[in-house]
Amino acid sequence: MQKTKLGDQIKAIVGQDYFFDSYEDRLCYSYDAAIEEAMPEWVAMPGSVEEIARLMTLANTEGFPVYPRGAGTGLSGGSVPLKGGLVMVLTRLNRIREINQEDLYAIVETGVITSALHEQVEALGLLYPPDPASMKVTTMGGNVAENAGGLRGLKYGVTKDYVLALQVVTPAGQVVRVGSKCVKSVSGYDLTHLYVGSEGTLGIITEITVKLVPAPEHKESMMAIFDDMNMAAKTVADIIKSGVIPATLEFMDNTSINAIEDFKKIGLPRDAQAILLLETDGVKAAAQHEAEKIIAVCKANQARDVKSAATEQEKLQIWEARRTCFSALARVRPNTILEDATVPRSKIPEMVRGVTDIANKYGIQIGNFGHAGDGNLHPTILTDLRNTEEKQRVQKAIDEIFALALSLGGTLTGEHGIGSAKAKYLENEFGPEGLAVMRAIKTALDPNNILNPGKIFVADTAIA
Amino acid sequence: MQKTKLGDQIKAIVGQDYFFDSYEDRLCYSYDAAIEEAMPEWVAMPGSVEEIARLMTLANTEGFPVYPRGAGTGLSGGSVPLKGGLVMVLTRLNRIREINQEDLYAIVETGVITSALHEQVEALGLLYPPDPASMKVTTMGGNVAENAGGLRGLKYGVTKDYVLALQVVTPAGQVVRVGSKCVKSVSGYDLTHLYVGSEGTLGIITEITVKLVPAPEHKESMMAIFDDMNMAAKTVADIIKSGVIPATLEFMDNTSINAIEDFKKIGLPRDAQAILLLETDGVKAAAQHEAEKIIAVCKANQARDVKSAATEQEKLQIWEARRTCFSALARVRPNTILEDATVPRSKIPEMVRGVTDIANKYGIQIGNFGHAGDGNLHPTILTDLRNTEEKQRVQKAIDEIFALALSLGGTLTGEHGIGSAKAKYLENEFGPEGLAVMRAIKTALDPNNILNPGKIFVADTAIA
Numbered sequence: 001m002q003k004t005k006l007g008d009q010i011k012a013i014v015g016q017d018y019f020f021d022s023y024e025d026r027l028c029y030s031y032d033a034a035i036e037e038a039m040p041e042w043v044a045m046p047g048s049v050e051e052i053a054r055l056m057t058l059a060n061t062e063g064f065p066v067y068p069r070g071a072g073t074g075l076s077g078g079s080v081p082l083k084g085g086l087v088m089v090l091t092r093l094n095r096i097r098e099i100n101q102e103d104l105y106a107i108v109e110t111g112v113i114t115s116a117l118h119e120q121v122e123a124l125g126l127l128y129p130p131d132p133a134s135m136k137v138t139t140m141g142g143n144v145a146e147n148a149g150g151l152r153g154l155k156y157g158v159t160k161d162y163v164l165a166l167q168v169v170t171p172a173g174q175v176v177r178v179g180s181k182c183v184k185s186v187s188g189y190d191l192t193h194l195y196v197g198s199e200g201t202l203g204i205i206t207e208i209t210v211k212l213v214p215a216p217e218h219k220e221s222m223m224a225i226f227d228d229m230n231m232a233a234k235t236v237a238d239i240i241k242s243g244v245i246p247a248t249l250e251f252m253d254n255t256s257i258n259a260i261e262d263f264k265k266i267g268l269p270r271d272a273q274a275i276l277l278l279e280t281d282g283v284k285a286a287a288q289h290e291a292e293k294i295i296a297v298c299k300a301n302q303a304r305d306v307k308s309a310a311t312e313q314e315k316l317q318i319w320e321a322r323r324t325c326f327s328a329l330a331r332v333r334p335n336t337i338l339e340d341a342t343v344p345r346s347k348i349p350e351m352v353r354g355v356t357d358i359a360n361k362y363g364i365q366i367g368n369f370g371h372a373g374d375g376n377l378h379p380t381i382l383t384d385l386r387n388t389e390e391k392q393r394v395q396k397a398i399d400e401i402f403a404l405a406l407s408l409g410g411t412l413t414g415e416h417g418i419g420s421a422k423a424k425y426l427e428n429e430f431g432p433e434g435l436a437v438m439r440a441i442k443t444a445l446d447p448n449n450i451l452n453p454g455k456i457f458v459a460d461t462a463i464a
Numbered sequence: 465m466q467k468t469k470l471g472d473q474i475k476a477i478v479g480q481d482y483f484f485d486s487y488e489d490r491l492c493y494s495y496d497a498a499i500e501e502a503m504p505e506w507v508a509m510p511g512s513v514e515e516i517a518r519l520m521t522l523a524n525t526e527g528f529p530v531y532p533r534g535a536g537t538g539l540s541g542g543s544v545p546l547k548g549g550l551v552m553v554l555t556r557l558n559r560i561r562e563i564n565q566e567d568l569y570a571i572v573e574t575g576v577i578t579s580a581l582h583e584q585v586e587a588l589g590l591l592y593p594p595d596p597a598s599m600k601v602t603t604m605g606g607n608v609a610e611n612a613g614g615l616r617g618l619k620y621g622v623t624k625d626y627v628l629a630l631q632v633v634t635p636a637g638q639v640v641r642v643g644s645k646c647v648k649s650v651s652g653y654d655l656t657h658l659y660v661g662s663e664g665t666l667g668i669i670t671e672i673t674v675k676l677v678p679a680p681e682h683k684e685s686m687m688a689i690f691d692d693m694n695m696a697a698k699t700v701a702d703i704i705k706s707g708v709i710p711a712t713l714e715f716m717d718n719t720s721i722n723a724i725e726d727f728k729k730i731g732l733p734r735d736a737q738a739i740l741l742l743e744t745d746g747v748k749a750a751a752q753h754e755a756e757k758i759i760a761v762c763k764a765n766q767a768r769d770v771k772s773a774a775t776e777q778e779k780l781q782i783w784e785a786r787r788t789c790f791s792a793l794a795r796v797r798p799n800t801i802l803e804d805a806t807v808p809r810s811k812i813p814e815m816v817r818g819v820t821d822i823a824n825k826y827g828i829q830i831g832n833f834g835h836a837g838d839g840n841l842h843p844t845i846l847t848d849l850r851n852t853e854e855k856q857r858v859q860k861a862i863d864e865i866f867a868l869a870l871s872l873g874g875t876l877t878g879e880h881g882i883g884s885a886k887a888k889y890l891e892n893e894f895g896p897e898g899l900a901v902m903r904a905i906k907t908a909l910d911p912n913n914i915l916n917p918g919k920i921f922v923a924d925t926a927i928a
Contacts, residue, residue, distance in 0.1 A: 185878060187877050188902050214708070
């Protein structure tokens with residue numbers, strides 16, 4: 001079918017107000033928070049599961065690619081329409097359908113903003129723990145598709161640990177329900193966790209049932225300041241070894257600290273080589289007890305100072321510093337490449353040293369911050385990609401960072417996904433055998449390769 | 465190829481000492497802890513991953529079915545060789561390869577007994593939380609294949625929540641590594657959780673990396689006695705609603721209580737309509753605080769008495785009662801059918817009433833006990849299957865129990881798996897669309913249907 005005719009059919013499904021094909025409109029949906037860009041042929045904003053199913057049936061029959069998209073905050077190119085086709089924007093499905101206080105679950109449509117769910121459940125004394133840095137903008141569907149992490153991941157786990165059930169539209173336009181509202185179910189294959197983190201390549205996630213937990217009654221926040229980055233990194237593993245799993249255990253290096261101070265003047269010590277930001281939570285006595293243990297471990301590891309937040313204001317300040325970090329680093333140079341190679345936490349000192357060596361070797365600037373407790377740092381490359389010579393050095397540095405992470409028993413991505421950016425490294429992590437199993441699943445569930453082609457796997461079969 | 469020739473080839477791979485084809489030997493591997501039985505043609509006990517890969521290559525080429533098996537404690541017929549072929553016993557792969565105290569993981573071979581891992585990690589002040597009732601006998605591989613639950617599931621989750629990575633042999637004999645030692649990884653599809661709970665139908669699990677957690681420093685155990693079963697069931701939901709997630713929240717009805725007293729004389733109140741067994745754990749002050757809250761909720765719900773275990777001895781007594789329950793019920797009649805239909809926990813009162821009504825309607829005896837906090841009860845049918853008339857009533861009762869669970873928003877199985885016993889109900893839970901996705905995955909990963917055929921799906925294509 002001709003392109004204009006296909007466009008007309010898409011428009012007929014979603015209605016004129018929710019169909020876009022002008023250059024300007026398409027440009028708005030040609031990128032996400034990663035580097036790569038590509039223009040779609042059409043953009044559609046379906047308003048119901050039925051419309052989504054009809055769009056998928058059309059795409060599957062006519063063979064055009066579909067790129068599902070939430071808020072476009074992805075950091076691995078997950079929603080970029082690499083092969084043109086249709087960008088399907090899911091933000092209109094934005095209702096919180098149910099918050100069940102007895103059975104501790106919530107049912108949300110895919111386009112619900114993550115922090116909107118946070119607010120509603122917290123007002124009821126409950127908690128939906130996953131808290132990606134972008135939570136005020138991201139959609140729940142995007143979080144599920146990418147299996148988003150966040151600051152509370154260390155104690156509470158990540159998105160996948162909270163998804164109980166999904167409604168999914170298959171590439172052929174079938175509406176499928178997987179998982180269960182029950183906290184325990186082993187009924188058939190765990191399709192729920194296959195769709196979580198599948199980056200929009202296996203189905204369109206339209207509705208999500210998530211587990212909730214009681215909100216902790218008390219929190220303790222701390223900042224530990226180190227003159228020696230290695231000691232800060234070692235402290236991370238020592239805290240866990242002491243038997244304490246803090247809710248949050250974040251790391252920032254000197255580059256990050258100074259970027260934040262340049263941006264916001266929070267009062268961080270510019271001369272510190274590293275700081276750790278920590279939070280314990282739970283029953284008050286337990287949170288305090290764990291905080292004391294943490295402070296002792298920090299001091300035993302030569303922390304110059306450990307500040308406990310005495311007031312709500314001081315608490316907010318600590319976490320503002322952390323949440324500002326990426327924006328602050330992004331101001332330093334024209335381009336910011338945020339990676340999330342992850343290692344077992346005991347390897348954090350080696351990883352931090354290795355990344356510093358790589359930065360020096362290629363003469364580029366790399367800030368290091370992130371979820372140290374999870375072994376999930378964010379080496380952040382500050383660069384100018386218009387400079388092709390520098391760009392080449394950056395690319396080599398990135399290659400080496402991933403190779404380093406894998407050599408330390410790590411993984412390519414802790415929470416951002418493979419997308420298009422890391423597809424070429426995937427075989428290095430799982431070998432040809434592991435990759436073959438993943439490809440077999442992709443082929444079985446999306447035989448015409450219409451869903452988000454070009455992601456996770458390299459050398460996708462081109463489609464019309 | 466002829467059967468004897470195939471047998472010789474299998475023997476050549478594992479060696480004469482680990483190959484069995486006598487009637488008596490085959491009989492030993494014709495059943496598990498469920499009802500169904502079937503004779504294999506051969507039994508082999510491979511001693512290495514390489515031997516397993518060679519066996520799979522042979523089976524895939526020659527087209528005979530392979531039934532992987534751990535300790536054979538499965539409750540849904542998961543390891544029964546329904547279509548003959550080879551039972552592959554994995555108990556020789558029983559080494560604990562690594563316990564990492566810094567990064568909090570352990571690597572075990574598939575045949576390691578679950579409680580052997582418990583003992584070793586607990587000696588180091590760590591905890592591997594999944595504790596299925598059969599933990600002194602079951603293998604880790606079996607636990608993973610069935611996604612086993614246990615008493616601590618409410619607070620700590622089930623097996624799937626602890627599996628970080630797997631080594632798997634595919635039906636074609638490829639050795640694949642999936643997942644990551646890192647606590648966070650979103651690299652490619654989550655194959656780990658696809659294999660967990662796949663009941664031996666997608667691959668042979670040969671090595672498992674599990675997450676460990678620090679052992680709690682303190683525990684509080686309690687027994688709450690109720691004269692009214694409905695109030696006991698309501699208490700379950702009210703405890704969670706109060707913001708406390710106990711480590712364990714178990715339920716036993718009058719039938720179960722009396723079966724235990726007949727068996728062991730622990731001193732349970734024979735006239736009680738139901739008892740709840742509870743445990744809180746963690747930092748001492750927190751565990752005590754939560755125990756106090758629980759006692760208050762029990763009393764507000766007309767508990768006749770709430771006993772707190774003051775000594776280690778009293779604690780053990782409480783949990784001995786619970787762990788004895790199934791054995792005690794199994795003594796009452798010649799056959800015991802243990803189901804695990806699960807509902808959202810607020811539906812427990814309705815479920816318990818409904819199961820009682822079904823028992824009365826068909827004139828059969830059903831004991832009710834289990835993981836009430838998870839909504840995961842074990843309606844246990846006490847029967848004599850030699851009585852064909854009674855057997856028919858039992859079958860009708862089972863059909864109605866599953867229909868009831870699904871009608872309450874529940875799931876067919878909380879922790880025992882579908883196996884052969886529940887395959888016919890699976891479509892009722894997921895519809896033809898959901899089942900089609902599961903079948904597509906099975907076909908993609910095991911195109912010749914040689915791995916555990918006859919399980920999860922009904923009407924499997926017969927194989928030679």
